[in-house]
Amino acid sequence: MIKIEILSQGEELLTGQVIDTNAGWLSDELVRMGLTITRHTTVGDEKGDLVAVLKEIAARADGCLCTGGLGPTVDDLTAEAVAEAFAVPLQLDTAALAQIEGFFEHRGQPMPVSNRKQALLPATAIRLDNLWGTAPGFSLEYAGCWFGFMPGVPNEMKQIFNHAIRPAFLQRFPQQPKSLVIINTLGLGESDLQDRIQAIAIPKDVRLGFLTAPEGNQIKLLFDAGFSKSRVQGLIADFKKELGASVFSVTDDRSYKQTIYDVVGEQLTHKGLTLAVLETLSQGEMASQCLGQSWLLSAMYCQDFMQLAHFVGIDYLAKDTGKAWCQLAEKSAERVRRKAKSDYGLAQLCFNKQVDGQPPRVAIYTAVVTATTAVSFIDQVGGPMRRQQRQSALKAFDRLRIFLQENN
Amino acid sequence: MIKIEILSQGEELLTGQVIDTNAGWLSDELVRMGLTITRHTTVGDEKGDLVAVLKEIAARADGCLCTGGLGPTVDDLTAEAVAEAFAVPLQLDTAALAQIEGFFEHRGQPMPVSNRKQALLPATAIRLDNLWGTAPGFSLEYAGCWFGFMPGVPNEMKQIFNHAIRPAFLQRFPQQPKSLVIINTLGLGESDLQDRIQAIAIPKDVRLGFLTAPEGNQIKLLFDAGFSKSRVQGLIADFKKELGASVFSVTDDRSYKQTIYDVVGEQLTHKGLTLAVLETLSQGEMASQCLGQSWLLSAMYCQDFMQLAHFVGIDYLAKDTGKAWCQLAEKSAERVRRKAKSDYGLAQLCFNKQVDGQPPRVAIYTAVVTATTAVSFIDQVGGPMRRQQRQSALKAFDRLRIFLQENN
Numbered sequence: 001m002i003k004i005e006i007l008s009q010g011e012e013l014l015t016g017q018v019i020d021t022n023a024g025w026l027s028d029e030l031v032r033m034g035l036t037i038t039r040h041t042t043v044g045d046e047k048g049d050l051v052a053v054l055k056e057i058a059a060r061a062d063g064c065l066c067t068g069g070l071g072p073t074v075d076d077l078t079a080e081a082v083a084e085a086f087a088v089p090l091q092l093d094t095a096a097l098a099q100i101e102g103f104f105e106h107r108g109q110p111m112p113v114s115n116r117k118q119a120l121l122p123a124t125a126i127r128l129d130n131l132w133g134t135a136p137g138f139s140l141e142y143a144g145c146w147f148g149f150m151p152g153v154p155n156e157m158k159q160i161f162n163h164a165i166r167p168a169f170l171q172r173f174p175q176q177p178k179s180l181v182i183i184n185t186l187g188l189g190e191s192d193l194q195d196r197i198q199a200i201a202i203p204k205d206v207r208l209g210f211l212t213a214p215e216g217n218q219i220k221l222l223f224d225a226g227f228s229k230s231r232v233q234g235l236i237a238d239f240k241k242e243l244g245a246s247v248f249s250v251t252d253d254r255s256y257k258q259t260i261y262d263v264v265g266e267q268l269t270h271k272g273l274t275l276a277v278l279e280t281l282s283q284g285e286m287a288s289q290c291l292g293q294s295w296l297l298s299a300m301y302c303q304d305f306m307q308l309a310h311f312v313g314i315d316y317l318a319k320d321t322g323k324a325w326c327q328l329a330e331k332s333a334e335r336v337r338r339k340a341k342s343d344y345g346l347a348q349l350c351f352n353k354q355v356d357g358q359p360p361r362v363a364i365y366t367a368v369v370t371a372t373t374a375v376s377f378i379d380q381v382g383g384p385m386r387r388q389q390r391q392s393a394l395k396a397f398d399r400l401r402i403f404l405q406e407n408n
Numbered sequence: 409m410i411k412i413e414i415l416s417q418g419e420e421l422l423t424g425q426v427i428d429t430n431a432g433w434l435s436d437e438l439v440r441m442g443l444t445i446t447r448h449t450t451v452g453d454e455k456g457d458l459v460a461v462l463k464e465i466a467a468r469a470d471g472c473l474c475t476g477g478l479g480p481t482v483d484d485l486t487a488e489a490v491a492e493a494f495a496v497p498l499q500l501d502t503a504a505l506a507q508i509e510g511f512f513e514h515r516g517q518p519m520p521v522s523n524r525k526q527a528l529l530p531a532t533a534i535r536l537d538n539l540w541g542t543a544p545g546f547s548l549e550y551a552g553c554w555f556g557f558m559p560g561v562p563n564e565m566k567q568i569f570n571h572a573i574r575p576a577f578l579q580r581f582p583q584q585p586k587s588l589v590i591i592n593t594l595g596l597g598e599s600d601l602q603d604r605i606q607a608i609a610i611p612k613d614v615r616l617g618f619l620t621a622p623e624g625n626q627i628k629l630l631f632d633a634g635f636s637k638s639r640v641q642g643l644i645a646d647f648k649k650e651l652g653a654s655v656f657s658v659t660d661d662r663s664y665k666q667t668i669y670d671v672v673g674e675q676l677t678h679k680g681l682t683l684a685v686l687e688t689l690s691q692g693e694m695a696s697q698c699l700g701q702s703w704l705l706s707a708m709y710c711q712d713f714m715q716l717a718h719f720v721g722i723d724y725l726a727k728d729t730g731k732a733w734c735q736l737a738e739k740s741a742e743r744v745r746r747k748a749k750s751d752y753g754l755a756q757l758c759f760n761k762q763v764d765g766q767p768p769r770v771a772i773y774t775a776v777v778t779a780t781t782a783v784s785f786i787d788q789v790g791g792p793m794r795r796q797q798r799q800s801a802l803k804a805f806d807r808l809r810i811f812l813q814e815n816n
C-alpha cells in the first residue's frame with residue numbers, strides 16, 4: 001500500500017491560533033485519487049523539530065505533502081530545514097526571484113528585501129511556480145519518498161496542488177480510484193445508526209465509517225475499485241430501508257450535495273422556485289449557507305419581538321402559547337415572501353434564547369408558506385450558542401426539504 | 409522544557425471529511441497555561457498506526473492529550489490500541505457502565521448494546537467522568553508520559569478537559585504562564601509588516617510570530633514570565649508607531665477582542681448604541697459574526713437591486729456611477745436604521761458579483777449613517793466567493809470602527 005502523509009508547519013497551528021484547513025483539503029483530494037493517507041503531523045517554528053519530522057516521514061512514507069513555512073519572515077524555516085534534514089545546500093533560483101519581483105512589479109510596489117529569501121531553494125529541488133503569491137513551492141525526492149512543499153496560504157496552496165502536485169502524483173502513484181458513498185442523515189445519534197444497521201451484511205471489501213458532524217450524522221462506505229455498481233446500489237438500498245426518513249441524501253462525492261442546503265437548493269432549482277427567509281436564533285446562518293445561490297432572494301434577521309414588529313408589521317402576540325407562536329411564524333413567513341415576491345417563505349421564531357452560560361433547550365417555531373399553503377412546526381435545540389445557531393438553521397431547512405418532497 | 413503533544417484519532421480527520429478543531433482548542437488552552445506544544449499528530453482507524461504513534465509519543469513527550477476513538481462503533485479503537493501499546497489489559501469499569509446506562513435512562517431510552525464497549529478501560533487507567541455524553545475519558549502514565557484520553561465530540565472534550573485534565577496538568581506540570589500580546593492589523597500584507605518593523609529592537613526573551621488570517625494579519629509577541637509590564641508596554645508602543653492606523657486592536661488574550669467585530673462591539677456597548685445592517689455580498693456574514701450581541705437589532709440580506717427596491721423602497725438608480733451607488737448605500741443604511749429604530753445604520757451594496765469561476769475584484773459601496781450624519785466609501789474585494797463574503801463584511805465593520813473612533 002502506498003502511504004502518503006501530510007505535514008503542516010506553523011507555530012500558529014501548533015498554538016491553536018489558526019485551525020489547519022489545508023491538511024483536510026489535501027487529504028480529501030488524495031483520497032479521491034485513490035491514495036491512502038496514513039498520518040497528519042503539525043510542527044511549529046523550531047527548526048530541530050521540523051528536521052526530525054522530515055527524516056521520520058522520509059523513512060516511513062512514499063509521499064508527503066507539506067504546507068507552510070515558505071513565507072518571507074524569520075519564522076519561515078522550511079527550506080532551511082529541508083536542506084539540513086536531507087543534506088542538500090540552498091541556492092538562489094533566479095527564475096523564482098524574477099517571479100517574486102514580477103509579482104510586486106505587477107502591483108506597482110517595490111519588492112521588500114525580506115522576500116528575496118523565498119527564492120532560496122534546495123539545490124536538488126524542482127521549483128513549483130506560484131502565480132498567485134510570492135512563495136514558490138518545490139518538490140524533491142529523498143530516500144524513496146517524494147516531497148511536495150507548498151505555501152500555507154490556502155488559495156496559493158490549492159492552485160499549486162492543482163497545477164503541479166496532482167499531475168506529478170498521478171504519474172508517480174497511479175491508482176485505481178476507490179469509490180465513496182456517503183449516506184447523510186439528520187435526527188439519529190451515532191449509537192442509533194450503529195444499532196439500526198447491525199442487520200446489514202457488509203462485504204469485506206467495503207470500509208464502513210461513521211461521522212458525527214454539525215450538518216448531520218453520516219455513514220461512509222468506501223468501496224474498493226472493481227466493486228460493481230449494482231452491488232453498490234443494493235447495499236445503499238439496504239441502508240435506506242433500515243434508516244428510513246432520516247436519510248436526507250446519498251452522495252458519491254464528498255464535495256457535492258452533502259448538506260441540507262444543497263438538497264433544498266437542488267429541489268428549488270429543479271422546480272424554478274425562489275425563497276425568502278426570516279431568521280432569529282440562526283442569525284445569518286441560513287443566508288450564509290446559501291452563499292451564491294440565486295434562489296435565495298432575501299433574508300432578514302430580527303433580534304427580538306420588537307424588531308419583528310417593526311419589520312414584518314406584527315402588532316402583538318395574543319397568547320404566549322406554541323400555537324400562537326406558530327401562527328406568528330406563518331404570518332412572518334408570508335410577509336417576507338410577499339415583500340421579496342418569492343415563491344416560498346421560510347420563517348423561524350425564537351425569542352427566549354439565553355445568552356449567559358450553558359443554555360437549556362429552547363423552542364423554535366418554523367413556518368413554511370407558499371401563495372396557497374402554510375405549515376408550521378415546533379422543534380427544540382440546545383447546547384452552546386453557535387450550536388443553537390447552526391442547529392436551528394438546519395432544522396428550518398430540513399422542514400422545508402420535507403415540505404418540498406411531500407408537495408412534489 | 410516540558411514537551412506536550414496532541415494526538416487526534418479518526419479516519420474522518422485523516423481523510424479530510426472533518427476539520428480537526430479539537431487540537432487547536434487544546435493547544436490554545438495549554439499555551440495559556442505556560443506549556444509548550446511540540447507536535448500535533450492525526451491517525452485514522454488502523455489500529456497498528458495508533459499503537460505505533462502512542463509508543464512514539466511516550467518516548468518523546470512528557471504529556472499527551474488524545475481525542476477521538478472512544479465512541480461505541482467498530483471504528484473506535486483507542487482503548488484497544490492503548491491496551492496493546494502499553495501492554496495493559498482492558499477491564500469493565502462498572503461505574504462507567506452505570507454512567508452510560510444512566511445517560512440513556514435520563515433520556516428515557518434503552519442503552520444500545522454497542523455502548524457497553526465504552527465502559528471497557530485499560531486496567532491501569534483512571535476514569536475521567538463524562539457527564540455530557542456516553543464516552544468516559546481516561547488517563548494513564550506510561551514511560552514517564554502522562555496521557556489523557558477524551559472523546560472527539562468537541563463539547564464533551566471541552567467539559568472533560570476543564571473538569572479533569574486541566575487540574576491534573578496544573579498539578580503535574582506547574583508552569584509560570586507566559587504572556588502573549590497580539591497586535592491585530594488590517595490592510596497590510598505580511599511582507600509589509602515584516603519590513604515596517606525591521607527597525608524595532610526585539611529582546612531575546614520575546615518570541616515574535618506572524619499570522620495571516622482572514623480576520624486580518626497579526627503580530628504575536630510571546631513574553632517569557634518575568635518580563636516587566638513597562639517593558640511590554642514600551643515594545644507595544646514601538647510597534648504601534650511603525651504600523652500606524654492599520655493596527656485595530658492590541659490584545660493580551662487570544663480568545664477576546666481579536667476581531668473587528670469585537671472591537672466595534674466594544675465601542676457600541678460602551679456608548680450604549682445599537683446597529684442595523686443591510687448586507688449584499690457578505691450575505692449573512694455580518695449578522696453571523698455578531699452572534700449573541702444585543703446591539704445588533706436587525707440585519708437584512710438583499711440578493712439584487714430588485715430586492716433592495718422591494719425592501720428598502722428605492723425606485724431607481726439615476727446613474728451607474730460610484731457616487732450614485734454611494735448615495736444609494738447611504739439611503740439604504742438610513743432606511744434600515746429607521747426601520748429598526750437603531751442609532752446606527754450600516755449598508756453595503758454590491759450587485760455586480762460574479763458567480764462562475766474565479767471572479768475579478770469587485771467594487772463594494774459601504775455607508776455608515778446616524779440620525780444626523782452619513783458617510784460612504786468605495787472599496788474592492790477579490791478572490792473566491794467565500795473570501796469576498798468575509799472580506800466585504802470585514803471592510804464594512806472596519807469602516808464603522810474608524811467612523812466610531814473619529815466621532816468619539
